[in-house]
Amino acid sequence: MWPWSYAMSELKKPFNMGFLMIPEFAFLSFAATIDPLRMANRMANQTLYHWDLYTLDDKAVTPSNGIHLQPTRKLNDTEHLDGIIVVASKDAKRYHTKEISRWLTRLKQRRLMMGATSGGTIILAMSGLLGQEPCTTHWEFIDSFKEDFPSLNITTDIYEFDGQRLSCSGGTAALDMMLQLITVQHGAELAEKVAAQCIHPDIRPAHEEQRIALGARVNMKHPRLAKAIQVMKDHIEEPISCKQVAAEVGLSQRQMERVFKEHLDHRPNQYYLHLRLEKARLLLEQSDMSILNVAMASGFQSTSHFSQCYKRTYQRLPSADKRKVTS
Incomplete structure (x- = not known):
């Protein structure tokens, strides 16, 4: 026992x-x-x-x-x-x-x-x-x-x-x-x-989410925008087109463009790319995966395209953030 x-x-x-x-x-x-x-x-x-x-x-x-x-x-x-x-x-x-x-x-x-x-x-x-x-x-x-x-x-x-x-x-x-x-x-x-x-009036149950809800983090009250971002997150490894994202949440592509610009000051494709690159950055820092495998896990078909996008966003190559493997 x-x-x-x-x-x-x-x-x-x-x-x-x-x-x-x-x-x-x-x-x-x-x-x-x-x-x-x-x-x-x-x-x-x-x-x-x-x-x-x-x-x-x-x-x-x-x-x-x-x-x-x-x-x-x-x-x-x-x-x-x-x-x-x-x-x-x-x-x-x-x-x-x-x-x-x-x-x-x-x-x-x-x-x-x-x-x-x-x-x-x-x-x-x-x-x-x-x-x-x-x-x-x-x-x-x-x-x-x-x-x-x-x-x-x-x-x-x-x-x-x-x-x-x-x-x-x-x-x-x-x-x-x-x-x-x-x-x-x-x-x-x-x-x-x-x-x-502990001045901790509410003991949280285990199933609470770790991160603040998306709507609270970006100060928005647009449920279809939140849903669109979730669709993007669900399709990181195998990205879909922004037109498909819009269709899944019941918006036209033009409506989605307008909503993203109004609430996030980004175009949908820019925000989608940011999500993929952020996942790639964390994988580079925290895992032993090769740069090729990180690129594929983030929805990129080639390391050259991945490296170009990564450097444009973070002003450094993926290799600069690659976790050093120790024995």
Whole structure:
């Protein structure tokens, strides 16, 4: 039986959670993961949770904000753990090693809870520790993550929690994920008290979208425009004509031109190209895909045309943004 599936009266106290801190992780998601445990202890007036920090080499680690953090235990000191959460960011791939895969695998074999924030999900995937249970990561990595691991059940939700694995997109989504964990282990009342301490009045469900709705982001109130953009996003790898996009949303091509210009100050074909190039840029930065494969995944039939469009938009060639593959 998994530790977190026990009835609340049977749950081992305290629950010992480990945090594997990968260099350059985002501090916000780390704080949003660990601090709810501290607040739960305080609100319950007892030690429900204990935590320890681990690093890849048992030495200080530096997150993206430059603060140095020391591990509290060495990698060979894990016998007390009930769960482990991998805290990482966009450069997670660069720090993955066979040694860390073996370390995480040994923990999984002991039936520990396995979790991740943001790029930490990528570490779990590279270690072969994710099956068909839903998982998520930061929206910026989603496309490259799906390209690298097409067999995984990857969602765009803010977090996933199925009782055996937990993962979140990072940022404040980590807070909602941990509040869900507290709810499962100690009840909704304690979770609501912790949320109140965080000035977080509404605990978000897992299926919330990571990014602000399109209409809110571009300050528009034109449902057919939003639908047209969604049609474009659905046809990135195999682009369709703007005439076809207009037909799918019930507009003439001229009407669609006018709506795009009025609300986005772009012609439809310009905006469509921007969506494709933005996907290409993220794939270049986050995946190991070749420039040719990135071009094809973004709807370009040749690398020369892709490079021309990319340079015209970003003032640099795709090779300048290609992620450096490390051993």
